[in-house]
Amino acid sequence: MAGARDLMSDEISRSSVGTGTAIAHHGELIQGVFKDDGGRLHRGLVTLPIAGLRSEASFARSDDDAIVVHPDHKIKASAAARLTLDFLNVTGGGVLTLQSSIPVGHGYGSSTADVVASIRAVAATLKIQLRPSSIGRLAVAAERASDAIAFDDHAVLFAQREGVVIENFGGALPPLLLLGFKAKDGIPVDTLQLPPARYDSAEIQEFGVLRALVARAVRHQDPDLLGRAASASAVISQRHLPKQGFHEVAEIARRAGACGVQVAHSGSLFGLIFDLFASNLKRRAALVAQQIRRAGFKDVDVHLVNAEGWTW
Structure with missing residues (x-):
């Protein structure tokens, strides 16, 4: 990778x-094993971005080779x-600060998010804007497994352990309201310590x-199709990395008329997907949030996805 020049700008200035x-x-809409155009299988996922939470990085270059990072435990961002x-053929180091x-x-x-923000900050010191595909590859190199947030709101099927796009869906996800919350135990998960799920041939076909x-959901901006895909992927995930309360959540979603259930496949998050243009949505979402809290789930919150101009 060192020496590569996959840049939008040919001019490097200090x-x-x-x-x-x-x-x-907020985890993934779907995650599993998928075929590429040549029929080769890849582990892949479609990320569900939420713009309301973010990481911010600043990088001050120096002639010293060391990378000093604050806070000092952000070792993936430092890497x-x-x-x-190295990718940009730049000597020296610098001070990386993250919030x-x-x-x-x-x-x-x-x-x-820390890793992607750091990559962008380092490139910005050279007035370079890296392509999302380059950022994705660097992110995987830094942390072994990554996701597709380098593509922001552009929907792609991303091979999280290879850093390559399996399929570009050609646009953004449809506007959504996501009612997000954590499982009842709410225990943090170290993703890299989890063994990769071993899917059977029927699951791979699904x-x-x-x-x-x-x-199709992206092409037609159809939240119901997206919810169906997310729910089916969540059911498969439940066989391999079960979440406490999943069936209760699925029943709440059904009664509420949600488009579907979404999960962080290797985390503790649940999400109920709603069409942002559905009638009486604010009232319905408030009532469902009350049900979820009463059921004992943690940290219930509302996220708007691809909803520019909307307020909640």
Whole structure:
């Protein structure tokens, strides 16, 4: 990767400080194993971005080779900064400072947001804007498994352990209201310590169908199709990485007329997907949130997805 020049700008000019940001996500809409155009299987996912939570990074270059990071436990972000300098053929190091509003360990993509923000900040010191595909590859190199938040609100099927796009869906997800919350135990999860799920041939075939549903949902901006795909993927995930209270959540979603149930496949998050244009949505969402709290789930919150101009 060192020496590669996959840049939007050919001109490198030195700047003392660069900044970068990256949004969080609420786990995945679908996650599984998918075929590429050549028929080869890849582990992949479609990320559900939430712009209300984010990581912010600043990077001050120095002639010293060291990368100093604040807070000092953000070692993945530090690795990403070094990889980015190497990728851009830049000597020296610098001071990387991170601030984040993203909760750690529940499936919000806190470490990937730190990594992506850091990559963008390092590139910004050189007045370079890296392509999302380059950022994705660097993020995987820094943390072994990543997600697609480098693509912001653009929907892609992303191979999280390879850093490549399996399918570009050609647009953003439809506008959604997401009622998000944590499982009753609410225990943080170390994603990299979880063994990858071993899907059978029937499940892999089903993932192909779910991928097609997501593609159609993006093309037609159809939240109901997206919810169907997310619910089916969540059911498969429940066989491999079960979440406490899943069936109770599925029943609440059914009664509430939600488009579907979404989960962080390797985290503790649940989400109920609603069409942002549905009638009486604010009242319905408030009533469902009360039910979820009474049932003992944690940290219930409302997120608007691709809802520019909307307030809640």
